[in-house]
Amino acid sequence: MKKPKVGIFDFACCEGCQLQIANMGEDVLSVLGSIDVLEWREVMSEKWGKKLDIAIIEGSITDPHAVKRIKQIRKKAKILIAIGSCATIGGVNGMKNNFGLDDIRKYVYGDSYRFFPTELTKAVHQVVKVDYFVHGCPMYIPEFVALIKAALQGIPYYPPDYPVCVECKLNENVCMYDRQVTCLGPVTRAGCNSWCINNGNICYGCRGMVSNPNEKGAQDVLAKYNIPMELILNKMNMYNKCRELT
Amino acid sequence: MEDMQYVILKKERFNDFISRLSKMQKLIAPVSKGYNNFAFEEVSSGSDIALKYIPTVLPLKKFFMPQRETLLEFKMAKGADAEAVVELEPMTIFGAHTCDLAGIQCLNMVFSERPKDYNYLTRKNRITLIGLECNEYCDEYASCHLVNASFPGGGYDLFFTDLGDYFIVHVKTQIGDEIVDVTGFFEKADVSHMNDLERLRDHKRKVFSNEVPIESKKLPELFDKSFRARVWKDLDERCLACGNCTNVCPSCYCFDIRDELDLSLKNGVRFRIWDSCQLEPFARVAGGINFRKERSARQRHRYYRKFRYSVDRFSRFFCTGCGRCTRTCMAGISLKETLNELIKESEDRVWKKWL
Amino acid sequence: MEKVALKDSGYRLKKAKILHTKKMTANEKFFEIALRENSPLDHEPGQFIMVSLPGIGEVPISVCSSPVKRDSFDLCVRAVGKVTRSLHKLKAGDEIDIRGPYGKGFPIRILEGNDLLIIAGGLGIAPLRSLITYILDNRRDFGKVHILFGCKEPKEMLFGDELEDWNKRTDLHYACTVDRADPDWAGNVGVITTLIPGVDIDPIRTFAAVVGPPIMYNFVIKELLAKGIPENQILLSFERNMKCGNGKCGRCQIQNLYVCQDGPVFHYERIKNLSEAF
Numbered sequence: 001m002k003k004p005k006v007g008i009f010d011f012a013c014c015e016g017c018q019l020q021i022a023n024m025g026e027d028v029l030s031v032l033g034s035i036d037v038l039e040w041r042e043v044m045s046e047k048w049g050k051k052l053d054i055a056i057i058e059g060s061i062t063d064p065h066a067v068k069r070i071k072q073i074r075k076k077a078k079i080l081i082a083i084g085s086c087a088t089i090g091g092v093n094g095m096k097n098n099f100g101l102d103d104i105r106k107y108v109y110g111d112s113y114r115f116f117p118t119e120l121t122k123a124v125h126q127v128v129k130v131d132y133f134v135h136g137c138p139m140y141i142p143e144f145v146a147l148i149k150a151a152l153q154g155i156p157y158y159p160p161d162y163p164v165c166v167e168c169k170l171n172e173n174v175c176m177y178d179r180q181v182t183c184l185g186p187v188t189r190a191g192c193n194s195w196c197i198n199n200g201n202i203c204y205g206c207r208g209m210v211s212n213p214n215e216k217g218a219q220d221v222l223a224k225y226n227i228p229m230e231l232i233l234n235k236m237n238m239y240n241k242c243r244e245l246t
Numbered sequence: 247m248e249d250m251q252y253v254i255l256k257k258e259r260f261n262d263f264i265s266r267l268s269k270m271q272k273l274i275a276p277v278s279k280g281y282n283n284f285a286f287e288e289v290s291s292g293s294d295i296a297l298k299y300i301p302t303v304l305p306l307k308k309f310f311m312p313q314r315e316t317l318l319e320f321k322m323a324k325g326a327d328a329e330a331v332v333e334l335e336p337m338t339i340f341g342a343h344t345c346d347l348a349g350i351q352c353l354n355m356v357f358s359e360r361p362k363d364y365n366y367l368t369r370k371n372r373i374t375l376i377g378l379e380c381n382e383y384c385d386e387y388a389s390c391h392l393v394n395a396s397f398p399g400g401g402y403d404l405f406f407t408d409l410g411d412y413f414i415v416h417v418k419t420q421i422g423d424e425i426v427d428v429t430g431f432f433e434k435a436d437v438s439h440m441n442d443l444e445r446l447r448d449h450k451r452k453v454f455s456n457e458v459p460i461e462s463k464k465l466p467e468l469f470d471k472s473f474r475a476r477v478w479k480d481l482d483e484r485c486l487a488c489g490n491c492t493n494v495c496p497s498c499y500c501f502d503i504r505d506e507l508d509l510s511l512k513n514g515v516r517f518r519i520w521d522s523c524q525l526e527p528f529a530r531v532a533g534g535i536n537f538r539k540e541r542s543a544r545q546r547h548r549y550y551r552k553f554r555y556s557v558d559r560f561s562r563f564f565c566t567g568c569g570r571c572t573r574t575c576m577a578g579i580s581l582k583e584t585l586n587e588l589i590k591e592s593e594d595r596v597w598k599k600w601l
Numbered sequence: 602m603e604k605v606a607l608k609d610s611g612y613r614l615k616k617a618k619i620l621h622t623k624k625m626t627a628n629e630k631f632f633e634i635a636l637r638e639n640s641p642l643d644h645e646p647g648q649f650i651m652v653s654l655p656g657i658g659e660v661p662i663s664v665c666s667s668p669v670k671r672d673s674f675d676l677c678v679r680a681v682g683k684v685t686r687s688l689h690k691l692k693a694g695d696e697i698d699i700r701g702p703y704g705k706g707f708p709i710r711i712l713e714g715n716d717l718l719i720i721a722g723g724l725g726i727a728p729l730r731s732l733i734t735y736i737l738d739n740r741r742d743f744g745k746v747h748i749l750f751g752c753k754e755p756k757e758m759l760f761g762d763e764l765e766d767w768n769k770r771t772d773l774h775y776a777c778t779v780d781r782a783d784p785d786w787a788g789n790v791g792v793i794t795t796l797i798p799g800v801d802i803d804p805i806r807t808f809a810a811v812v813g814p815p816i817m818y819n820f821v822i823k824e825l826l827a828k829g830i831p832e833n834q835i836l837l838s839f840e841r842n843m844k845c846g847n848g849k850c851g852r853c854q855i856q857n858l859y860v861c862q863d864g865p866v867f868h869y870e871r872i873k874n875l876s877e878a879f
Contacts, residue, residue: 155686156683
């Protein structure tokens with residue numbers, strides 16, 4: 001089998017997900033053994049610029065230049081994979097959408113703000129077609145590996161459509177709500193093996209929401225624990241603001 | 247063997263016993279995780295063990311049918327046969343409450359029903375089970391008496407009862423007898439010990455009673471009348487469909503089967519992992535139709551699997567009264583409350599007939 | 602953790618080879634398959650097998666050929682999921698793995714000597730083709746045979762050549778209909794239930810065998826009961842999401858029944874009160 005040609009590209013992000021790939025250790029060698037990486041700004045200086053089998057995208061789309069660039073990459077790539085919350089759901093960059101775009105530009109660029117056009121933050125699939133999603137901030141490496149294998153096999157990969165609580169319970173973690181701490185596990189899509197909670201942290205909702213949450217039930221639960229709706233919505237918006245865009 | 251059925255272990259020798267036991271093979275026991283949460287984990291000394299504990303987050307089934315279990319190993323090369331395998335790890339489990347022993351009895355029935363599941367059956371025989379009696383109720387969520395699991399009903403090799411200064415231990419099997427022999431910390435039980443045990447059991451008979459106002463044998467009949475009960479609609483509004491209730495249930499065993507290749511894409515495994523009838527995709531077919539789309543239908547299915555269908559198939563309840571489903575439910579769905587509602591609804595129906 | 606070979610495993614696979622394939626419609630493909638050394642599958646009409654593509658997964662598929670054909674068997678696969686789409690990419694000479702056959706098929710011994718009313722909707726023709734071809738292979742053992750077939754559009758019609766043959770045969774009665782006609786269609790238009798009143802049967806000695814999409818069952822059963830066919834002479838086959846085939850994994854459960862072991866073919870009398878069945 002000919003090795004697929006792969007390019008890794010970043011948009012508005014912290015490049016943390018690419019760092020996750022670089023930090024994979026032995027697995028990265030196995031992954032690199034089955035693919036040909038031709039462009040990856042974070043770790044190599046070569047540019048490819050031609051047709052690709054797989055384009056891996058980190059980051060959200062936040063300005064007209066990025067829109068143009070992602071469309072070009074889409075045209076060149078047979079398969080497009082979005083990695084990390086910024087790319088899959090907009091992620092923390094979505095917080096920009098809480099404010100007026102001109103206010104944002106003035107705040108960031110001062111008087112010369114007119115030279116810096118901007119747009120509402122969008123997840124990659126809100127601009128071009130995405131074939132595979134690796135959610136998470138940062139993405140969870142075992143899921144990335146599973147997905148790469150699926151892409152190489154030419155079969156779909158479906159992230160779980162149930163809440164993080166499922167995996168958290170299987171890991172026998174003490175429920176954050178038992179510790180009187182709010183956690184977004186009950187409404188957040190699983191697939192991370194409850195990574196954060198295993199390590200003593202709460203779930204911040206970085207993988208996006210489950211597709212058919214019981215909203216009425218969730219409100220009852222919040223009421224039971226005396227948690228104001230606004231607090232949870234604010235927490236949700238940290239990663240999930242872009243869900244409001246269609 | 248008959249006169250050797252009961253032995254005692256003095257409390258001061260408990261730690262030595264546990265240390266010795268842990269050196270024989272992997273030893274599992276309940277340990278505290280804080281915030282009144284407990285888990286069955288590997289231990290090496292008596293001080294690791296929580297002797298007074300409420301049911302652990304996950305029940306013993308995690309050792310009998312692991313969350314993820316390899317069924318087949320295969321190579322992608324043409325003509326290569328897949329090899330069926332079983333993953334085994336011999337271990338001793340100390341401190342299983344009667345509800346959890348009942349859970350394993352349920353699983354034993356399921357997996358030995360034809361067609362037999364030799365992955366389960368092979369593994370089960372490598373696990374030694376040591377029970378531990380509950381002298382009192384663990385908490386208000388338990389309903390073990392209703393389902394006949396509040397007193398020891400077999401399913402163990404040894405069974406410990408804490409009688410203050412010492413444990414009295416029922417030796418049920420040859421394996422149990424060997425542990426008593428090899429560790430060497432036990433003494434023969436005499437009449438006074440047996441009387442102490444009888445006093446505790448008398449006390450328990452006063453403390454434990456049906457937690458829901460119904461005779462156990464009437465439960466199947468109650469469920470026969472309750473398929474369209476209002477309570478299922480009520481659960482539809484409350485259930486978050488997180489599947490926690492089934493994952494923590496000692497007698498839930500539904501699973502999914504998946505394949506995974508290594509990164510060379512040349513070798514792979516087929517494995518099964520725990521699944522839950524409460525999750526939305528569970529009863530969905532490839533064409534998209536979901537045969538239990540409503541949360542109410544999924545919750546109802548769970549209850550019927552515990553109190554009705556299992557009675558037809560295995561002549562026993564598959565609820566062991568451990569209370570885990572209630573304890574773990576974010577939405578506060580309570581097994582006892584649900585049963586109470588069903589009873590109330592059926593009484594209402596009787597009244598309506600007369601009025 | 603020790604890993605030991607398990608010769609009694611219920612998940613062991615049998616190697617099989619694709620002898621022949623044929624694209625039937627936009628979504629359905631036909632496969633003729635032989636086990637190693639052409640050993641017989643030894644199934645009953647109405648049973649299913651688990652088809653494996655190691656590394657991708659496993660799916661339940663009804664066998665659609667007569668058990669009288671011993672050297673090979675046939676499958677008709679609709680591409681709806683990960684495994685079935687991958688199956689569609691395979692061609693003659695490729696290998697698959699199978700387990701089974703599983704479940705209870707049509708009760709042939711009981712059907713013998715009686716009249717049969719066979720009603721197939723869409724892909725439901727696949728398991729029924731196994732029954733029909735078995736009957737044709739043993740035609741004198743059965744009474745009168747009526748076959749009613751319906752599908753959405755003419756272009757979705759499966760086994761068109763064989764339907765044509767059945768239509769020509771003098772030893773059975775065949776009728777078909779489509780929900781929506783195209784310009785070339787000269788036959789009946791309407792849902793399959795419209796064909797039932799016109800069939801001339803002796804209800805007391807007629808068994809009905811019905812397979813089709815879930816939505817079809819309630820309407821068809823109503824018509825059959827109206828015809829006077831007793832409840833225990835109506836046979837239905839159910840589609841569920843079988844994963845293990847061994848009555849364990851729970852996915853195919855209809856209330857207290859496991860479709861993979863107790864079915865997929867059920868007497869209507871046994872399941873009529875199970876609301877999860879319909």
